[in-house]
Amino acid sequence: MAEAPPIDPGGAMPFSPYEFQIATRYLRTKRKNGGVALIAMISFAGIALAVTGLIAVMSIMNGFRNELFSQLLGFQPHVFVDTRLIEPDEIDSLVAEIEAMAGVKSADPVVQGQVMASTDQYETFLQVLSISPADLAALDVVSSGDDPRSQTGITHGSIEAFGAGRNGGDVIVLGTGVARRLNVNVGDYVTFLTARGAATSFGVAPRRKSYYVGALLAAGVSTIDDAIAFMPLDQGQLFFGRETAVDMIQVRLDDPQLAASFVDPIAAIIGSNAVVYDYTRLDPAFYNALQFERSAMRLVMTIVIAIAALNIISGLVMLVKNKSRDIAILRTMGATQASVLRIFLIVGASIGMLGTLAGIILGILFVINVGPIQDFITWVTGAQVWDPSVYYLYRIPADLDWGEVAFVSLFGLAVSLLVTLPPAWRAARLDPVEALRYE
Numbered sequence: 215m216a217e218a219p220p221i222d223p224g225g226a227m228p229f230s231p232y233e234f235q236i237a238t239r240y241l242r243t244k245r246k247n248g249g250v251a252l253i254a255m256i257s258f259a260g261i262a263l264a265v266t267g268l269i270a271v272m273s274i275m276n277g278f279r280n281e282l283f284s285q286l287l288g289f290q291p292h293v294f295v296d297t298r299l300i301e302p303d304e305i306d307s308l309v310a311e312i313e314a315m316a317g318v319k320s321a322d323p324v325v326q327g328q329v330m331a332s333t334d335q336y337e338t339f340l341q342v343l344s345i346s347p348a349d350l351a352a353l354d355v356v357s358s359g360d361d362p363r364s365q366t367g368i369t370h371g372s373i374e375a376f377g378a379g380r381n382g383g384d385v386i387v388l389g390t391g392v393a394r395r396l397n398v399n400v401g402d403y404v405t406f407l408t409a410r411g412a413a414t415s416f417g418v419a420p421r422r423k424s425y426y427v428g429a430l431l432a433a434g435v436s437t438i439d440d441a442i443a444f445m446p447l448d449q450g451q452l453f454f455g456r457e458t459a460v461d462m463i464q465v466r467l468d469d470p471q472l473a474a475s476f477v478d479p480i481a482a483i484i485g486s487n488a489v490v491y492d493y494t495r496l497d498p499a500f501y502n503a504l505q506f507e508r509s510a511m512r513l514v515m516t517i518v519i520a521i522a523a524l525n526i527i528s529g530l531v532m533l534v535k536n537k538s539r540d541i542a543i544l545r546t547m548g549a550t551q552a553s554v555l556r557i558f559l560i561v562g563a564s565i566g567m568l569g570t571l572a573g574i575i576l577g578i579l580f581v582i583n584v585g586p587i588q589d590f591i592t593w594v595t596g597a598q599v600w601d602p603s604v605y606y607l608y609r610i611p612a613d614l615d616w617g618e619v620a621f622v623s624l625f626g627l628a629v630s631l632l633v634t635l636p637p638a639w640r641a642a643r644l645d646p647v648e649a650l651r652y653e
Contacts (some may be wrong), residue, residue, distance in 0.1 A: 233553060236544075238561035240533060253529035254561075258569040260522035265626050266580060268515035272618045273581040275508050277611030285472070289355040289433045290496075291464035292473040293395025293480060295369020296489040297323070302458040310465060311483050315470050317476070322349040323460040325450040329406040331443070336396045340443045342406070347377035350387070354466075355433050371400035371429035382446030385428035391440030393430050402427050410454050421453060483487075516625060523629040526562045530637035533561065534644070541644050551642040558638035559631070566630020570623055578619070584612040 241254055295312075297305060305323055312321040325344035330337055350356060350373060355366055368387075375385045388396075388404070398404055405424045427446070433439050452459060465480065467473060473492035481490040494501045534541070541554055580587065588610050 233557050234560060237557050237564065240537065240557075240561055250528060253525065253532065256566050257525035257529055257565050258527050258572070260281055261373060261566055261569030261626060261630070262572040262576065263517065264515070264519040264522040265622055266569050266576040267573065268512075268519060269614075269619060270580045270584075270612075271511050271515055271576025272508075272622075273577075273612045274584070274610060275511055276614035276615050276618070279508065280613050289353065289435070289438055290493055291322075291471045292467045293465035293476050293490065293492050294479060295463040295465065295484055297460055297463055297484075298323070299487045300484070302460070305460055305463070308484060312463065312465055315476070315479065317472065318345070319466045319468050320349065320352055321432035322346070322464045322466075323447070323462070324464055325454055325456050325461050327408060327410060327450070327454045329408045329443075331392070331396060332405050332407065333396050333398055333402070338392065338395050339441075340392060340406075342443050342445050342450065344445045344447045344454070346447045347373070349374060350444055354561050356431065362366065366432050366434040369430050369432050371427070373429050375428050376444070377446040377448070381452050382448030382450070384423075384425050384449070386425040387429045387431050387444040388427055389439040389442040390430050390432045391436060392425070392443060395440065398427055398511060400427055400429060407452070408454060421455075423453060437472050455481075519626055520629050523566060523626070523633050525555050526565055526630060527633050527637060529565075529641075530558055530562055530634060532640040534558065538644060541641055545644075550645050554644075555638050555642035558641045562634025562638065563627070563631055566634070567627060570626035570630070573626070574619060574623060577622075581612045581614045584610055
């Protein structure tokens with residue numbers, strides 16, 4: 215007589231086809247038959263929407279931060295050197311030494327001052343930067359206008375006449391917001407008034423002069439466009455009474471993120487007669503708030519995903535209760551506790567995995583089409599949903615970070631598995647005798 219094959223005490227192989235078959239059947243079973251299809255759909259939709267929201271929010275936060283830094287630092291210097299206590303004849307040599315440093319793109323001597331700008335009808339206060347024509351032309355925000363898709367750069371006029379003429383000439387460049395506030399365009403004249411005028415026997419007399427608007431510049435950041443004007447360096451020294459001195463050396467780097475590491479080396483070159491600081495010192499609360507807001511939004515949205523995934527627990531608890539008779543029969547037919555555990559893990563993980571996958575797809579589609587979505591909402595509501603005077607940018611930015619997408623995917627799957635464990639463990643521990651006692 216042939217000898218019977220030995221019985222495998224461990225049961226079927228882990229994650230065998232029959233486990234997937236039973237899990238799929240439980241997912242598709244209607245509620246009237248003891249299933250949780252409706253709750254599974256709600257859990258799926260909750261996880262999908264939470265993942266979509268996290269990807270969309272983080273992408274917009276990344277885009278906001280990157281766009282703001284790109285446009286702001288395309289105009290704003292990265293390191294500032296206060297030279298008011300340095301002798302004027304030392305400036306050129308210091309500029310040359312700084313520009314010779316590896317990683318330094320440019321070092322521009324400037325004179326700055328505040329003026330009241332006025333026309334026949336309007337007036338406003340401006341920050342005037344006096345800079346050499348070559349340094350102005352080399353600014354990233356000016357050269358960006360060479361790209362026809364760019365919304366920054368010289369929007370009207372030209373800087374060819376900037377700096378031409380006696381003492382630098384009378385041609386200035388205005389921010390586009392300033393031009394709107396003063397209702398002027400290229401070819402018009404604007405009068406500047408400053409309290410830093412010539413010294414007389416009766417004190418310092420205000421200085422007043424009219425300048426020709428040669429070009430309009432858009433920096434892409436409304437706070438800059440609304441309050442900036444450029445004047446030739448020679449003319450600025452004359453208008454603000456600096457003679458041959460300059461107020462500051464503005465240093466721009468190849469990588470703005472390294473600005474803090476250049477402060478000490480530049481200070482060593484300048485000496486003790488100047489103050490050197492990087493751009494984050496101008497408004498530390500602003501830059502710290504950007505970083506904190508990004509981290510806080512990631513934390514909030516991950517909590518939303520966790521809350522959405524908790525729906526899986528309620529669905530599986532009901533499923534275990536409704537299918538206790540089936541579980542008992544499976545156990546009596548030879549299914550192990552581990553096999554029952556894996557069946558319900560597959561049920562919960564399937565909901566979480568499919569929900570996460572759907573959320574990733576929807577999130578990526580949202581980020582890719584955020585511009586048309588903004589235009590559609592504006593068209594439907596008839597209102598400007600993205601006010602540049604509030605948000606400093608003219609369109610909703612979105613920058614998809616695949617590292618963030620990977621984080622969201624792994625987090626969604628991990629949470630789905632974790633919340634599935636308690637009801638799956640309860641199902642595996644179910645006593646078949648007790649479950650069938652009253653059947």
